[in-house]
Amino acid sequence: MHDLILVLSLMWSSPLGSGVLEAQPVRSALSLSARVVPATAAALKVSVPKPVAKKHSILFxxxxxxxxxxxxKSQTLPNVxxxxxxxxxxxxxxxxxxxQAYGVQSLPSYVVLDGMGRAYKHGVGYRNVRQFVDFLNPK
Known part of the structure; x- marks a missing residue:
């Protein structure tokens, strides 16, 4: 009972004075003066996932x-x-x-392509397993 009296007294002493809450007018979204921004990935700062790259390729x-x-072909490649x-x-x-497209002028030659098909590493000459693995691994 004391709680009810406290709530009623707070309501009557509110800054509105009348004890009745006044409703605020609701404005239509059309009446707001807001700038319309197109919903693009840049405007929303959403990152669009890139296409999944394919495996790297080694052209031997x-x-x-x-x-x-x-x-x-008989000793290195089967063991790598x-x-x-x-x-x-x-x-x-x-x-x-x-x-000619990859600039190969002597054999054996190997060209490593990234997942998008771009050459990023060239090698020439015989390499044993260790040397070929070292060539392929980035330093």
Whole structure:
């Protein structure tokens, strides 16, 4: 009972004076003077996810008449674990345009491509397993 009297006395002594709460007018959203901003990713500062990149690729240029190529194909490549990479063995004699496109002038050559197909590393000559792994790993 004392709580009810306290609440009523606070209500009667409110700054409004009448004890009755006055309603505030509600303005329509159309009457507001706000600037309309298009909902773009930049305006909302939302990051749009980029397309998922493909695996990196290693283009291994070789030829049947190249002794160092034959040795790498038989001793190095089968013993190298290439997680995250696709190995593509390319016959240089059958693909001269591809050799020219990647600037390959001697064999064996290897070109590492990023997930978007851009060359970022070139190597030439025979490499054993350790040397090839060191070549592939960033320093």
């Amino acid at each position: 240029f070789t030829a049947s008449w190249c002794p160092a190529c034959i040795q790498m 674990s290439l997680p995250g990479h696709d190995l593509r063995v390319i016959d240089a004699d059958a693909n001269p345009q591809l050799m």
